[in-house]
Amino acid sequence: MSAAQRSGRLPRLFERVRLVTIQPPGYAHSGAFAELVDGFRAAFAALGAQVDAAVNQPLAGEGVNFVFGAHLIAPEYPLPQGSIIVNLEQMRRGMHVQPHYVELLKRHAVLDYSARNVARIIELTGNRHVHPCRIGYMPELTRIEAAPVQDIDVLFYGVLNERRKNILDGLAAAGIKVAVLPPGVYGAQRDAAIARAKIVLNVHFYEDKVHEIVRSSYLLANRKIVVSECETDTEIDDDIREAVIAVPYAGIVETCVALLRDEARRAAIERKGYEIFARRDQAALLAEVLPKFSLPFPRHLNLGSGKAYDAAKLNIDIDPKWKPDVLGNLVVPGGLKQVFFSRRFGLVRLEPGRFDDISTIDVLEHVPDLVALMTRCLELLDVGGTMRIVVPYDLSWGAWQDPTHVRAFNERSWLYYTDWHWYLGWNEARFDVKEMGMKLSAVGEALRQRGTAGDELFRVPRAVDEMQVVLVKRLLSEAERQQALAYQAGRRDAD
Structure with missing residues (x-):
């Protein structure tokens, strides 16, 4: 590749x-x-x-x-x-x-x-x-030069147990020069021993027969012969079975003895093992698996989902008790570069313009930094996307009964996100108010039935429970953008 x-x-x-x-x-x-x-x-x-x-x-x-x-x-x-x-x-x-x-x-x-x-x-x-993901080769891994004198017949490194020790004892009894590195030897000291070895031995610690590819891959990358315990039912890729000397446990000692007697065969095996392993391009193997970690997720965002979980949307909340798709807070320094984990969708990053609509039901009144959150929502929406909002009205019973509320809202609460966007540093896009409605309380319904008009009704304490607002994202015209930049420059000069 x-x-x-x-x-x-x-x-x-x-x-x-x-x-x-x-x-x-x-x-x-x-x-x-x-x-x-x-x-x-x-x-x-x-x-x-x-x-x-x-x-x-x-x-x-x-x-x-x-x-x-x-x-x-x-x-x-x-x-x-x-x-x-x-x-x-x-x-x-x-x-x-x-x-x-x-x-x-x-x-x-x-x-x-x-x-x-x-x-x-x-x-x-x-x-x-x-x-x-298969473990593969990169040229940077080939870095051990064979020692001029290879005075170790068989090298083993790893934690010893009875089944490994039995093989090592059998090799020693056959007159083979065996070197065993103590546990915890890695890096240059281990590589120096590998350079001196004719054969490196791989024997399972457990008997559940999974090939130790992490060990053998580095050896194959450096043209070393690996004699590896391998039964017919060992889990090992076909190409790696060909790259190593794969033998049953009972045949390890005999195989090592035969190899040590045949220098030409060892040289051919070193070349073959390297050539097979070098075809496993680690970059290509990663490129194959990486897309699987993120599944497509909806273009509809339920922000602060709480108990209103909606399976047709991507549900985000900061409270784990609601079991949202994504547990997280958008208003943090990582911004839209944050990566979240979702049990439904895998790894999730919320890219700019990723959503067609965002629902925030009884959420904004809890947010300490509302400007940051609204800015993030503007970024997340595609042009023409909608933000559907339900919040407590500032004259309602519910506006301040909840001690976790940090604000309430009225008809003018949206000016900075629409007409006064420049004040927030928004130079590319803004919101327009598409819809604004009021949900009346029992008090308000009674007043309406007695003929109280809308604007007058909304100013009566306890007559309205909540506001329902739909904002639409649109790009600024060039004139609006230049005006915003001028307003911001003037504000900086005044400061």
């Missing part, structure tokens, strides 16, 4: 990416994620994303985090919604999974290398936004 093809396949949602490694204090094993992070970083850069990497520091407010080692996250750690958990842990049936990790897997999109893991996570969490 060419650079142009790659950049054309990156969804806008992933224009800003951070690769986050979780590393608790004193925990060395997070080093096991380093090469995968390096490969993803190179792949996202090739796709045209603005990408960086960090330890324990996710983006907050904009962009998407890909989180490596999320099973290490402490329960109180605040992981932003715009995060994809890259699960590298085996999720075999019967295995105990920490409850707080299960909760993370419920609340976030998940990327996994194993189809079996994907099925198990969906089974555990009910989260539909769990997707497999």
